[in-house]
Amino acid sequence: MEERLESKEGSRMRKTAMSALGTFGRNLGLTLYALFALFPLVWMVICSLKSDAEMYNTVFRFTPTLTNYTAVLLGTDYFKAFFQNLAVAGGAVILTILAGVPAAYALARYDFKKKEDLAFQILSFKFAPEILVILPIFIIFQRIGLYDTYFGLIWVYQLITMPLVIWVVRGYFEEISVEVEQAAQLDGYKWFDVFFNILVPLIKPGLVASGLLAFIFAWNSFTFPLVLSGFKIQTMTITSLRYIASDTVHYGQVAVASLVAVSPEIIACLFIQKHLVRGLSFGAVKG
Amino acid sequence: MRVGDSLLNMTTSEEVWYDRGQPVQLEFKAEKTHLFEPESGNRILK
Amino acid sequence: MAQLKLKGVYKRYDNAERSFFRKAAQNDFAVKNLSFACEDGEFVGILGPSGCGKTTTLRMVAGLEEITAGDIYIGETRINDLLPKDRNIGLAFEDYALYPPLTVYENLAFNMRAQKKSDAEVKKAIDYVAPLLKVEDLLGMKPPALSGGQKQRVNIARAIVRRPGLLLLDEPLSHLDGKMRQQLRHEIKRMHHEIKCTTIIVTHDQMEAMSLADRIVIMKDGDLQQMGAPIEVYDNPVNAFVAGFIGEPPMNLLSSVIVRGDGGWLFTFPDSDLRVEVPQRYHDVVSDGMRVTLGVRPVDVMVANIRQRAARLLSRSTKIWETRGESA
Numbered sequence: 001m002e003e004r005l006e007s008k009e010g011s012r013m014r015k016t017a018m019s020a021l022g023t024f025g026r027n028l029g030l031t032l033y034a035l036f037a038l039f040p041l042v043w044m045v046i047c048s049l050k051s052d053a054e055m056y057n058t059v060f061r062f063t064p065t066l067t068n069y070t071a072v073l074l075g076t077d078y079f080k081a082f083f084q085n086l087a088v089a090g091g092a093v094i095l096t097i098l099a100g101v102p103a104a105y106a107l108a109r110y111d112f113k114k115k116e117d118l119a120f121q122i123l124s125f126k127f128a129p130e131i132l133v134i135l136p137i138f139i140i141f142q143r144i145g146l147y148d149t150y151f152g153l154i155w156v157y158q159l160i161t162m163p164l165v166i167w168v169v170r171g172y173f174e175e176i177s178v179e180v181e182q183a184a185q186l187d188g189y190k191w192f193d194v195f196f197n198i199l200v201p202l203i204k205p206g207l208v209a210s211g212l213l214a215f216i217f218a219w220n221s222f223t224f225p226l227v228l229s230g231f232k233i234q235t236m237t238i239t240s241l242r243y244i245a246s247d248t249v250h251y252g253q254v255a256v257a258s259l260v261a262v263s264p265e266i267i268a269c270l271f272i273q274k275h276l277v278r279g280l281s282f283g284a285v286k287g
Numbered sequence: 288m289r290v291g292d293s294l295l296n297m298t299t300s301e302e303v304w305y306d307r308g309q310p311v312q313l314e315f316k317a318e319k320t321h322l323f324e325p326e327s328g329n330r331i332l333k
Numbered sequence: 334m335a336q337l338k339l340k341g342v343y344k345r346y347d348n349a350e351r352s353f354f355r356k357a358a359q360n361d362f363a364v365k366n367l368s369f370a371c372e373d374g375e376f377v378g379i380l381g382p383s384g385c386g387k388t389t390t391l392r393m394v395a396g397l398e399e400i401t402a403g404d405i406y407i408g409e410t411r412i413n414d415l416l417p418k419d420r421n422i423g424l425a426f427e428d429y430a431l432y433p434p435l436t437v438y439e440n441l442a443f444n445m446r447a448q449k450k451s452d453a454e455v456k457k458a459i460d461y462v463a464p465l466l467k468v469e470d471l472l473g474m475k476p477p478a479l480s481g482g483q484k485q486r487v488n489i490a491r492a493i494v495r496r497p498g499l500l501l502l503d504e505p506l507s508h509l510d511g512k513m514r515q516q517l518r519h520e521i522k523r524m525h526h527e528i529k530c531t532t533i534i535v536t537h538d539q540m541e542a543m544s545l546a547d548r549i550v551i552m553k554d555g556d557l558q559q560m561g562a563p564i565e566v567y568d569n570p571v572n573a574f575v576a577g578f579i580g581e582p583p584m585n586l587l588s589s590v591i592v593r594g595d596g597g598w599l600f601t602f603p604d605s606d607l608r609v610e611v612p613q614r615y616h617d618v619v620s621d622g623m624r625v626t627l628g629v630r631p632v633d634v635m636v637a638n639i640r641q642r643a644a645r646l647l648s649r650s651t652k653i654w655e656t657r658g659e660s661a
Binding site (some may be wrong): 177179180182183184185186187188189193198201202 | 396418
């Protein structure tokens with residue numbers, strides 16, 4: 001009896017020890033991974049505070065300086081690029097939502113010939129490397145006057161943003177029973193009311209998540225703005241290149257530029273991280 | 288209950304037990320039988 | 334409150350309307366020459382196996398499907414070209430189709446909001462309907478938090494809260510488990526008793542139709558088979574399909590050949606020595622060698638060698654002798 005008690009006690013202790021070890025191990029693993037994931041960001045912050053002369057020594061001891069910040073933020077029109085980038089990427093996402101949500105609805109609700117082919121075609125826009133289509137687009141844009149304009153970039157960004165939003169939102173629409181719309185029709189509502197009162201709240205998680213992801217992709221786009229604009233319209237991805245001069249590379253200034261460039265994304269992701277995961281993994285739609 | 292190829296279902300009262308294979312005498316309630324044409328399935332008479 | 338009348342209604346899904354699961358029926362009529370009428374306040378069940386056109390019929394009445402041919406009347410009004418909202422009907426969908434972003438209260442109020450009713454009117458209507466379907470405690474909740482049975486109650490409440498002339502229930506109990514099903518069945522019956530609204534229930538479950546409806550419409554492959562009170566279709570099925578479909582356990586349907594025996598007409602069965610006397614009332618219509626299908630319900634088969642019972646039943650029963658029979 002006593003022996004059994006003891007062994008029970010022992011096993012319980014072992015169990016507690018094991019679970020404590022497990023928690024510790026998990027936390028250790030996560031900490032290591034966090035260090036791994038955050039290191040580039042940390043490194044960038046450090047670089048942005050170094051002078052060009054100290055750049056190449058890898059020791060963490062250095063005299064922090066704000067000269068890079070003043071050079072980039074005050075010395076150049078970097079803020080202009082920031083807002084132009086915001087306008088182009090934001091405009092692209094707004095256009096995508098205005099056109100993509102109805103398209104997604106049509107693909108989910110209506111039956112027409114070659115529907116799946118069309119849906120796949122839209123998705124396939126994402127398959128082609130941008131560099132493959134950039135030359136013809138460049139020539140066409142120059143001909144029709146879209147080169148180096150806001151609308152030109154917003155237009156071409158649809159290749160990046162549209163397929164994503166259409167495919168995610170279409171899945172949401174398909175999850176919603178047609179009968180919900182018919183019930184509302186019986187209740188005497190116009191399709192328009194039903195759409196905004198019932199459907200939009202249901203697709204919102206997917207719309208927010210895919211819209212944000214689309215915004216990030218558009219924000220980060222490099223090839224399109226590199227080739228299709230550059231004088232009047234400059235996005236930040238392009239502007240950052242400017243600190244690579246012919247004689248030397250101002251890594252500190254590049255680091256500052258990059259930090260400013262990623263800041264909206266980081267802030268946005270921190271705020272809506274939860275929605276992002278839930279929105280892209282569906283569920284919670286069923287009535 | 289087997290009638291030729293087909294099975295005949297019936298309900299029996301609980302207190303009676305039958306052996307498997309035991310011949311039994313059956314009766315149908317006359318007013319509760321229905322006749323149908325084999326092809327169309329429509330009833331014959333009412 | 335209203336009558337419903339269908340006159341020669343046809344439904345065909347043409348190619349443009351064809352969807353994935355309707356492909357099989359593309360050149361066929363889903364509903365063929367369907368005519369029947371429901372009286373004011375009557376509870377009618379449309380019963381049939383899946384794919385028989387019963388839900389299609391309901392959706393045509395509701396205005397969610399176009400009518401290929403024929404006319405549907407509610408009262409004296411031909412409703413073929415009326416919009417669903419103008420037909421004064423309530424429809425409870427099979428899959429509930431509640432509005433997930435809205436609370437139960439707002440779900441119930443949704444229709445009245447469209448009609449710009451005042452808050453007081455809305456509240457009065459909901460206060461009347463909620464206890465009928467026992468959803469008073471759910472009014473503040475949202476549909477995703479409800480159980481299947483609760484959703485169905487809300488669904489039905491939403492259909493009747495506008496006090497429609499015609500209430501349509503599409504398989505209201507099919508997603509529920511046994512006990513809940515029975516409970517809600519009682520409540521639907523009571524609810525109908527209370528509001529006395531002409532009601533049509535579509536179901537594939539004969540128990541549901543038999544216990545709820547005043548009259549049953551039995552459909553198969555888009556055709557009306559029989560319409561009548563439950564006891565009538567049970568006792569007097571017009572054809573072998575209805576006979577086999579109604580009743581649990583199902584009616585025995587035996588192929589038989591009629592022969593002239595010594596004592597009168599006899600049913601004979603292929604590969605069996607069984608002989609059954611043909612009842613008197615059929616004597617005028619049978620002939621030697623005539624092939625028929627004989628239907629008899631399991632409860633109407635008696636074992637005759639239990640003496641007392643046999644004696645009691647002898648006068649109005651047909652005797653059979655199974656000489657080589659096996660007991661079941």
